[in-house]
Amino acid sequence: MDCRRQSELELLAKLEEKNRALFSDAKVVPSLHTRRREGSISSSISTGSGQDDTRSNGTTSLQLNGHSTHGSSKSSNTSGVLIPLMIGWTAGAPISSSIREQWDYVINNWDQCSKKKSYVSDLIKKGVPDEFRPLIWQLYCGAYDSAVKKHYHNYLLVDSPVEKAIRRDIARTFPKHDLFKDENGCGQESLFRVIKAYSIHDPEVGYCQGSAFIVGLLLMQMPELNAFAVLVQLMNDYRLREMYKPSMMELGVCMYQLEQLIADNLPDLYTHFRTQSFAPSLYASAWFLTLFSTILPIPCATRVMDFYIVEGLQFIFKLALSILKFSADNLLKCDMESMVAFLQHEGPLAWDKYSTTIFENACSLKLNTKKMKKLAKEYMTMRSQEREEQIELRRLRTENGLLLQRLARLEEESGIMADRLVKCQLIRAQEAETTIALRCELSILKREYANLNSNSHLINNEIMENNNEQHKLLLESVTMNNDGVLPTNEKTVNTTIINTNTTISMDKPTITNQNSINNATIHQSLVNGYSSPTYNRQNNYTTNHTTNNDNNIYSSLNDQQLNNSYDFCTLPRSRNRDYQTKSINHNEIKNDELLSTTVNQLQTDLVNSRFNEADAKKVLHELRCKLHELEESKSDQSLRSTEQIAVLKDELFGAKLRETELINQIDELKRRFDDLNSLWQTHLGKCKGVNNDTKRSSLWIGSLNSLDAHETNFKMKFSDRLLETRFVNQISSLKQQNHVGTSLA
Structure with missing residues (x-):
C-alpha cells in the first residue's frame, strides 16, 4: 500500500505540474474560466466522480485547476474536473502537446463536444493520453452517469451460479500482469466481483471466458465500479452481449463475414486457408471475444479498445485483415499446425514491433456496410437451413432407430411365430395320424356292428x-x-x-x-x-x-x-x-x-x-369332438396368418413410402449440388488468381462432401430395400406355411 500511495503521489505531482503549465498558457486559460462560469457538466462530473470513487475504492482524485482532494466530494471545487487515478501501469505512445490541449478542451466542454462525435472519434484515433483514457471511455460509451452503478453493490450480495467457473478462470486472466498475478490478490478479487456482478445483472449471458480479459483490461484503467458500468455499455451497445450468448450466433456471423472479407481482399491467403482446412474459427474467435487482448501486448490492446469504442466491431474486422495481410507471406509457407503456432507465438511479436503500420493499414481499410449486412443475412439463412436439415436429420435418425427397433421386434416375433408354426404343424401331423388310426378303428367297428x-x-x-x-x-x-x-x-x-x-x-x-x-x-x-x-x-x-x-x-x-x-x-x-x-x-x-x-x-x-x-x-x-377341435384350431391359425400377412403388407407399404421420400430428397440434394456447382463456376469466372489447381481442389472438397451425403442417402435407401425384401420373404413363407397347414388338415 505504501508503494501504491507513493506512486499515486508522484503521479499527482506530475499532473499538478501539467495543470500549472496549462493555466500559464494564455490560449487555454480564458476558455477554462469561461467554462467555469457557465457551470456545466464539469462540476457535475467532478462531484459524481468524487462520490463514486469514495464508494468504490477511495481513490485519490485530481482537479485540473491544481487543487487536490482525497476521497471527499464536499471538499472538491465544483468548477474543476475530477479524473480517477489509473490502476496498474501507465504506459503508451507519446502524445503531442496540441492533442493534449485538445483533450483538455474536450473534457472541460464535453456537453458541446459530445454532439460532435466525428471530432471526438478523430481525436481518439490520433491518440488518448493515459491519464484521460478512463474518463474518455466512460464519457464516450455513456457509462459515466449510468444507472447500473446503483445496483453494483447489491449484485455483490447475491450468489451467482457461475462463481466456480469464474474462480477457475481468474488465474488464467493476464497471469503475468502485476495486478492479477497474485492469487486472491486485490486485482483478482476485483476481477471476480465485476464478472460476478454482470452474471447476475444479465443471467441470459451469464459468464463467458472471453469477458474476463475485457474486464481485466478495464480494471487496469479504472476502479471496478466504473469498469462494471463500461462493461454493461459495451455488452449492450457494441454487440458483445450477442457474441457472448450461449448460442454464439453473433460470433458465427463474424466468422462468416471475416472469411468472405479474406476471400475478397486476400484471395491467395483464402485459397491457402481452404486448402489447409484452416477455418477462421480456429484463429479469429479469440480475436473477437477478447478484442485481441490475449495475443497483443497491453499497450496495443488498450489502443484496440480505443478504436473499438469509436468504431465497434468494424475495427476488429479491419485489424484482423491488416494483421493477416501483414503476415500473409509467412502464412502461405506454413501448413495448418504451423499457422496456428505462428498466429499464437511468433506473429504477436512482429505485430507489436510494427503496430503503427498495422493500425494505419487497418484505419485505411473501408468496409461496405451493405455487404456486411448482406453477409450476415446470408449466414443467418444458411444457419436456419442447416438447423432445419439437422432437425430433419435427427428426426430421420430417430425414425430409423425406431424402425430398427420395430424390425428387431418383428424379427423376434416372426421367429416365435415360426417356432409356433412348426410346433403346430407337428401337432397337426400327430393329430392327423391319430385321426387316421381312429377312422380305421371306427370303420372296423362299424363293419363289426353291421x-x-x-x-x-x-x-x-x-x-x-x-x-x-x-x-x-x-x-x-x-x-x-x-x-x-x-x-x-x-x-x-x-x-x-x-x-x-x-x-x-x-x-x-x-x-x-x-x-x-x-x-x-x-x-x-x-x-x-x-x-x-x-x-x-x-x-x-x-x-x-x-x-x-x-x-x-x-x-x-x-x-x-x-x-x-x-x-x-x-x-x-x-x-x-x-x-x-x-x-x-x-x-x-x-x-x-x-x-x-x-x-x-x-x-x-x-x-x-x-x-x-x-x-x-x-x-x-x-x-x-377331436375332429371339431382340430378344425377350429386350423381356422384360428389361418386367421392369425392372414392378420400377420396384412400387418406385414402395411409395413411394406410404409417402407415404400419412405423410399419415395428419400428418392425425392436425393433429387433435391442433386438439384442443390447443381446449383452450388453453377455458383462455383460463376465464382471461378470472376476470381483472378494463380492457384487454379488449389481452387479446383477446394471445389472438389465440397463435391466430395456432397457425394458423401449422396452415399449416405443411398445406404439408407438400400437398407429400406433390404427391409422390403425381408418382409416379402416373410409373407411368402407364411403363405406357404398356411398352405401346408391347410393341405395337412
Missing part, C-alpha cells in the same frame, strides 16, 4: 321260422292226439322238436323270457279243435302273438299247462292215449330245458354286443 346287426336279424328270422314250425308241429301233434293217430307220428314229433331245439341252440338267438301266455286260450283251442271258428280265430291270434313275442310259445309248453289242457279235454281216452301223453310230457320237459338254456345264452350274447355297440358309439363321439 355284421352283428345282420347276424342278429338272421338269427331272429331263423328263430321265428323255427318257432312257427315248432308251433305247427305242436298243433299237428295235438290234432293227431285228438284223432287217435298219435302213436303213428310220435317219433316224428319228438324228432322234429329235438332237431328244432338243436338248431336253436346252435344259432343262439336273442329273445327275452316272458311266461305270461294265456292258459285259458290254449285250453279253449284244444277243446274246440279245428272245427270251432273260435279256435281258428284264437289260433290266428296265437300265431301273430307268437311272431311278435318269441318266448310266449315256449312258455305255453310248460308241463302244468299241458296237463290242465288235457284235464279239460272231453275227447275219449284210452291206454294208448295215456302212454302217448306221458311220452310227450317227458320230451317236452327236456325240450324246455334245452330251449331255456339256449335263450339265456343268446340273451347274454345280445347284451354283450350292445355293450360293444355303446363303446363304439362313445369312441365315435370322442373322435368327432
